[in-house]
């Protein structure tokens with residue numbers, strides 16, 4: 001099993017509902033967030049090109065945050081989900097520095113925090129909070145190892161990219177273009 | 178080059194919040210202190226949202242006595258199980274530390290924001306006495322009510338029982354009025370709210386200044402995403418490269434204020450090239466020949482210098498629209514008070530839809546329906562002795578709702594008769610009406626200003642009495658008997674108790690009526706009694722409504738081809754391509770373009786719009802939503818910014834043509850806007866001290882809108898007629 005997120009940038013309007021839902025679902029403290037919106041503009045007025053993306057931890061297949069963790073608090077779990085065991089984390093910030101996506105932050109309680117793919121919901125057969133609320137239905141979540149899953153079908157049929165492939169971490173959040 | 182990353186921005190703003198958090202105001206801490214009732218486990222309550230007026234059905238989950246989250250009600254045809262970010266963030270409305278907590282009575286001069294706390298008994302007695310005095314001296318019509326949203330229902334009832342017809346909402350003269358007038362004149366019907374637009378089935382969607390996706394009316398945005406996802410052809414006309422523009426097949430970077438010229442040229446092409454729906458126009462149209470004759474001069478070549486849009490592009494987009502008709506929807510927009518020609522521009526837009534045959538057709542405009550829920554059998558209202566004050570001699574011939582700015586004018590001048598008291602419910606007039614100075618001068622004429630709201634707005638700052646209302650999550654409201662694609666009745670019901678001395682609007686309105694000796698107008702004692710009676714009279718089951726939050730009714734035909742009646746409420750009973758009504762009233766029977774006045778040399782036209790995470794100026798102290806966006810930025814074209822030596826993140830102030838200077842605001846230097854205008858998201862730059870969290874953050878467009886142009890047909894106030902220059906802000 002390999003969980004991935006597939007986000008359709010054609011449908012996304014950057015409304016931040018994903019960010020708000022993550023914050024309420026996961027009690028993310030004020031001033032912090034586990035996902036965020038990036039607006040990328042190329043070219044000049046009057047014909048710029050605009051891509052809006054909902055970004056988060058990429059749950060990489062080769063996660064540098066895991067390999068650099070001195071205590072083993074950052075680990076890869078079922079489905080390739082990268083998680084931090086809060087009690088084992090000593091807050092050394094090595095993982096914050098190692099992540100090329102700037103996906104991690106130090107929680108006010110002292111541990112490294114980030115997106116969990118809402119594994120607590122996924123384990124109960126629900127979608128991650130961000131996916132479940134998106135009013136544009138631009139976000140998809142599922143198992144890439146299952147060729148019949150919606151995410152597999154989307155990645156087969158639509159052009160897509162991932163972020164910073166050159167960093168070599170094998171990110172597992174994909175953007176349909 | 179990526180522009181400022183949202184998260185980095187959040188991280189920057191979080192630095193200051195963390196420091197403030199040391200004083201114990203972090204969200205987690207708030208959640209711990211509020212709503213703790215000793216209740217255990219999870220429970221869910223269906224209700225409907227009020228962060229904006231769209232009224233999406235939501236399900237609140239309460240965990241251990243505290244509101245945990247709000248999610249869309251899957252049964253609700255408006256939200257289809259998914260709220261917008263504001264609805265999801267509604268949790269923060271409950272825990273907002275800047276909320277009003279108790280009634281307040283003013284102790285110093287107006288606007289000083291100095292009050293003493295009062296009991297409800299004291300506050301309501303004070304108001305009732307003043308109202309009686311006003312009625313005795315000037316008549317009951319001298320009391321006016323400004324109200325926004327469904328929560329105003331009972332206050333309206335109390336004021337009508339009191340004997341005043343002067344009840345208005347900014348949603349007409351400051352928002353959708355011109356659009357509704359333009360469509361009424363053409364099709365004999367309003368667009369309504371929710372708009373009767375069939376976006377999800379449109380093959381071609383044309384947005385003129387409508388920034389769906391930034392303007393987050395839930396159903397509209399969901400259907401927009403569906404249309405885009407399906408590959409519908411999208412044409413976007415906007416001086417700013419909106420989010421929607423980023424998805425468009427054609428983006429037309431129009432010169433601000435010239436949309437009407439473009440629409441005329443499009444219609445000219447459709448007529449000249451015979452691309453319009455001949456059968457539809459022949460069957461339903463009135464005055465088509467005169468219309469065609471009037472259009473003759475308005476060629477794409479004529480429109481080019483006016484709009485800056487290349488004739489080839491005008492023709493290509495007109496043909497694109499024709500290709501997909503009748504499933505081509507030229508969106509009517511919502512906030513349409515722009516340049517002063519707004520009702521006529523909206524009428525032109527209606528005519529363009531008429532040429533495409535989209536009214537009454539799939540992918541165009543559907544016929545909405547509603548469920549029959551009889552009104553509560555109240556006693557008849559006393560007959561007002563004088564007509565409404567807002568539109569003397571029916572000067573604005575085609576205004577079919579009350580003009581807020583007309584009431585303000587009457588308050589200022591005492592003509593046609595004096596207005597001496599204002600009740601203001603859930604609307605921040607100082608940010609909603611143009612010319613703050615006029616509003617303040619009008620307030621100075623009053624014997625009584627009462628503001629009923631959830632947070633202490635700028636307008637509350639000038640009030641004699643401020644009444645704290647419960648949030649939508651803590652109260653019942655009037656039923657939402659929706660007029661929509663699929664009819665339904667929805668219930669708002671409390672999820673959790675109010676944390677302080679806040680009261681629901683129905684209670685406030687009823688108590689006030691009692692104090693005014695109007696108890697006979699409230700035969701019911703409790704809102705559940707009232708709602709239950711209405712629901713029963715409609716033949717519905719109240720218990721079911723409480724359990725599911727809504728009851729759906731049978732669908733009716735949506736399109737002419739399915740049997741929706743092709744009837745038009747115009748004088749001719751047809752679609753009026755040529756309007757005799759307008760001609761008789763001395764207006765252009767077929768719209769004509771007037772070039773907008775240019776600003777002072779070197780200035781930028783000030784444009785404003787919405788962000789998806791805020792509603793008006795009401796949500797900026799909601800900590801969940803302010804965490805998404807705590808400040809606006811002034812959008813400046815990248816090349817123009819370079820010329821001025823400005824880059825993104827620089828702090829500037831905006832100075833308008835009348836010398837008014839804004840708060841300091843960050844620059845967003847971007848390739849997403851024309852060089853002759855700048856853009857602000859509306860609602861920021863708060864000056865009310867009680868809005869501690871939002872005070873002084875960002876710049877207020879409302880403050881800079883000192884000038885406005887009045888629509889001669891309907892009295893709407895056009896606001897995109899102000900110009901600004903930018904000057905560096907001194908470092909704080």
Ligand code: SF4
Nearest residue numbers: 226229232233261264
């Ligand atoms: S559109 Fe958003 S804010 Fe408005 S009612 Fe719906 S969920 Fe609430």
